[in-house]
Amino acid sequence: MVKMKSITSVSVTFTEGKTITEVVGSTVMLPCNQSVNKINQLTWTMNSKTLLSYRPGGLLYTHPEAERLNITMSLSESERYTLIIKRAEKNHTGNYTCEATIAEKGILEQTWELIITDHEQTGNWIIPLIPVAVIVPCVCCLIFIFAMIILRRSCKCRAKSRHPTAEMRKQPEDIYENCLEIDVRQRSSHPQPHHCNHRAQ
The missing domain is CATH 2.60.40.10 (Immunoglobulins)
Structure with missing residues (x-):
């Protein structure tokens, strides 16, 4: 002008x-x-x-x-x-x-x-950025830790569902042992005839 x-x-x-x-x-x-x-x-x-x-x-x-x-x-x-x-x-x-x-x-x-x-x-506009710069990484770390915990728990649950427990593995052995005991009892209740060999005179 x-x-x-x-x-x-x-x-x-x-x-x-x-x-x-x-x-x-x-x-x-x-x-x-x-x-x-x-x-x-x-x-x-x-x-x-x-x-x-x-x-x-x-x-x-x-x-x-x-x-x-x-x-x-x-x-x-x-x-x-x-x-x-x-x-x-x-x-x-x-x-x-x-x-x-x-x-x-x-x-x-x-x-x-x-x-x-x-x-x-x-520099006033920089001051509010300082807490943000500190809080944001901390929040990200917490989210990452929670995600890892949830992921590990879900993996454990899947592993348990795929593999039978120790009790389930023992069941066939128990059944087998029970069958043996029943067989032994039956044999003891029905004794086998005793064969005697007579000497010739």
Whole structure:
């Protein structure tokens, strides 16, 4: 979204940046129209407080607020005019504006909203996963153990139904012994005739 307005014959172009959310301790880099090469002056502000001022061919002036917040600006070709915050803290949260004065174009402004959050806030979604990661394997192990117990019991029942018990094996032997006893009794109750051999006279 670009807005144009003139203030005493000086045009000001506002370019809206975007909201950036970073974690405490991270390095934050806010670009400032890297395509702009010919500028008369460039200023970075935070919540309307001046942080850095730069004139081509001159020195980069760092204001006390930038020193306090440990904020610098890159002048390299790849990251020209990029605001750099090393080891960001929560007090770095705010609106950052890059204001570039360009010959024949007026003033170009670009604003970024920076939000710095704690490690705990960004990692809150991990905390509920810890009990789940512990409980799920335990439940799976219990299910496996119960399944093995049921399987072993069913196998034992099948084995018993296929093979006769020791008592069933003894039954034919008992029947055989009973038959022998009956035969012996019958013989004792009906004695065999005794044959006598007479001597010849």
